[in-house]
Amino acid sequence: MGDVVRIGRLQTCVPDAHTVMDALRGNEMHFAVLPLVHPRARREFANKTVRDEPFTRSDLTLSSHAWSTNVVGALSPWLNLDSPCARVRTDSEKALKQEVMWAQHISCPAVLTPIPAKKCPNFARALYSNLTGYTNTQFMVRIPLVWTDDPEASSDPWETWNDVRSVCEHHACLSVALELTSDLPDQDTVEQWGAEQVKMIIVPTSIFLTNASGFPVLSKRHQAILNVFFARNVDLVLSGRPRHQSDMLVYTQYLQHLYQNRPQLSDSEAFEQPYWDYLQIPLQPLADNLESQTYEVFERDPVKYVNYQEAVRLCLLDLMAQPGRKEERFVIMVVGAGRGPLVRASLQAAEQAGANVFCYALDKNPNAVVTLRNMRLTEGWVGKVEVVHSDMRAFHPDVLADILVSELLGSFGDNELSPECLDGAQSFLKPGTGVSIPQSYTSAMAPISSAKLHQEVKSYNDVKHFETTYVVKMHAHRVLSRPQDCWTFDHPNHETPIDNARYSVHRFPITRSSCLTGFAGYFDAKLYGDVHISIHPETFSTGMFSWFPLLIPIRTPIYLPAGCEVEAHIWRRVEDKKVWYEWVVTSPSVGPLNNLNGRSFSIGL
Numbered sequence: 001m002g003d004v005v006r007i008g009r010l011q012t013c014v015p016d017a018h019t020v021m022d023a024l025r026g027n028e029m030h031f032a033v034l035p036l037v038h039p040r041a042r043r044e045f046a047n048k049t050v051r052d053e054p055f056t057r058s059d060l061t062l063s064s065h066a067w068s069t070n071v072v073g074a075l076s077p078w079l080n081l082d083s084p085c086a087r088v089r090t091d092s093e094k095a096l097k098q099e100v101m102w103a104q105h106i107s108c109p110a111v112l113t114p115i116p117a118k119k120c121p122n123f124a125r126a127l128y129s130n131l132t133g134y135t136n137t138q139f140m141v142r143i144p145l146v147w148t149d150d151p152e153a154s155s156d157p158w159e160t161w162n163d164v165r166s167v168c169e170h171h172a173c174l175s176v177a178l179e180l181t182s183d184l185p186d187q188d189t190v191e192q193w194g195a196e197q198v199k200m201i202i203v204p205t206s207i208f209l210t211n212a213s214g215f216p217v218l219s220k221r222h223q224a225i226l227n228v229f230f231a232r233n234v235d236l237v238l239s240g241r242p243r244h245q246s247d248m249l250v251y252t253q254y255l256q257h258l259y260q261n262r263p264q265l266s267d268s269e270a271f272e273q274p275y276w277d278y279l280q281i282p283l284q285p286l287a288d289n290l291e292s293q294t295y296e297v298f299e300r301d302p303v304k305y306v307n308y309q310e311a312v313r314l315c316l317l318d319l320m321a322q323p324g325r326k327e328e329r330f331v332i333m334v335v336g337a338g339r340g341p342l343v344r345a346s347l348q349a350a351e352q353a354g355a356n357v358f359c360y361a362l363d364k365n366p367n368a369v370v371t372l373r374n375m376r377l378t379e380g381w382v383g384k385v386e387v388v389h390s391d392m393r394a395f396h397p398d399v400l401a402d403i404l405v406s407e408l409l410g411s412f413g414d415n416e417l418s419p420e421c422l423d424g425a426q427s428f429l430k431p432g433t434g435v436s437i438p439q440s441y442t443s444a445m446a447p448i449s450s451a452k453l454h455q456e457v458k459s460y461n462d463v464k465h466f467e468t469t470y471v472v473k474m475h476a477h478r479v480l481s482r483p484q485d486c487w488t489f490d491h492p493n494h495e496t497p498i499d500n501a502r503y504s505v506h507r508f509p510i511t512r513s514s515c516l517t518g519f520a521g522y523f524d525a526k527l528y529g530d531v532h533i534s535i536h537p538e539t540f541s542t543g544m545f546s547w548f549p550l551l552i553p554i555r556t557p558i559y560l561p562a563g564c565e566v567e568a569h570i571w572r573r574v575e576d577k578k579v580w581y582e583w584v585v586t587s588p589s590v591g592p593l594n595n596l597n598g599r600s601f602s603i604g605l
């Protein structure tokens, strides 16, 4: 059906399943949410009288294909698992089990629960006991955006959801069917839902307004909420009777119209979209040799090379302004030159500055050196550029460099071992006047909540993957507090002896109750003077897409009450052959230390 959103119909009772299925087509809908059992068919399991009647319609009513692709099973609305009455609780629990078994039998891909009580430990426990038995069925918990029975309630429905999924230990098959309400919560609450596993949005017909032509429309705020979830691939479900015409078609057509007119992605968002919430293991350009395709992706960045060129230009102007140096031939060494874009940028910067320069293009990757040697011939670099195949830590040139240009940065700044490489290379930088571009870089981190990213890491089913950091274009997530700087590396490094181990402690204030699932890591690099490249959200280099943030996960999500502080500690640890990070959360509760001694992941020197 092309670029459309999947829309379903929530039926409260079903006299005839075939009629419902036929109406779906007429109303341009994709699926129906059908009661698994007639809503009034309350069952009393204590009553031992054996009855011959079936508790629900036959599975033969629809084909198995229809059950498995066009139907979500709704659990009975009368289930009251947290009733003060033991008999109601027991009947509800038995009925729940019976209905879930039935959903499994007819291959319903998902079941929808009724809205739970605000405090619902028994509902959560019963759900969990059923969840563990049926691995393929999605359990969607119906949660309203605000409590409609009690709009003034101080408790946020998110708290109920958070209680349920915490009891269920963040089970991968548990998700939310979020119900739009006429009254809406603040924007922050909507964004909080954006970080949750929302699989379905229930849109009641009662929240539609009527436009001048008599058609149903949604308020701007409701539209804005739908736009948040359109970008998260949810299904929509219409509930309630038609209030504008006799059928539902006007509603589906209107929702499709909103979907078609959702905000379009910018060029950089469109580039990033395939990577949304996709975990990538960080590159190790020192230990591994990058492939041609990887260089090609870097080289498409519209910002990085422009900023480097400007940094080299400003640096050359400053060197030329030093007494007696205007006519000097400056030596630029591009260390880690890859396929040459920083060599090209340096030569162009020299031309702009009117500077006389000679360049060295050095890389330890023998394949990149092939490209560099070819470029020397094809780009007119003979006499201007010397290509060197060497590890920069082992290079001993006859001349010293005025400028050492490098880009060895990872998403967390130092995590691709730029400090260790540049400490080795600074021996051939002119003492006193030699400049490193970048001059420094600072790592930063912020606490985040993302049910999706937690599930992605959890799906590996081992501790090792929770003790690994990932490069991720984070999408369905929320940053819970402003990022804080961890540490800085300056180049050249004049410390003796040089110690690249680091440790930082953070206290992040949390304004609203949330669920901590890990941290996002960023860097801001000062190339030269005021010229930076940054993925820190507050100083981000607009349009630059070479780096996505670093995900630093934690094993067990932590509930954060409003007003608390997240205290986190992070270490950069260094040994002869490897560098690694360790991290721990110590407040509001103390968690385990992650990646002790680099047991799960480290970066090879």
Ligand SMILES: C[S@@+](CC[C@H](N)C(=O)[O-])C[C@H]1O[C@@H](n2cnc3c(N)ncnc32)[C@H](O)[C@@H]1O
Binding pocket: 285, 286, 289, 290, 295, 298, 299, 335, 336, 337, 338, 339, 340, 341, 342, 362, 363, 364, 365, 368, 390, 391, 392, 393, 407, 408, 409, 421
């Ligand atoms: C992130 S890439 C950057 C490539 C290129 N300068 C660019 O900006 O497109 C880093 C490059 O540094 C090289 N490299 C990393 N560590 C090195 C080392 N110790 N000595 C020499 N080259 C190194 C890698 O082979 C890789 O080509």
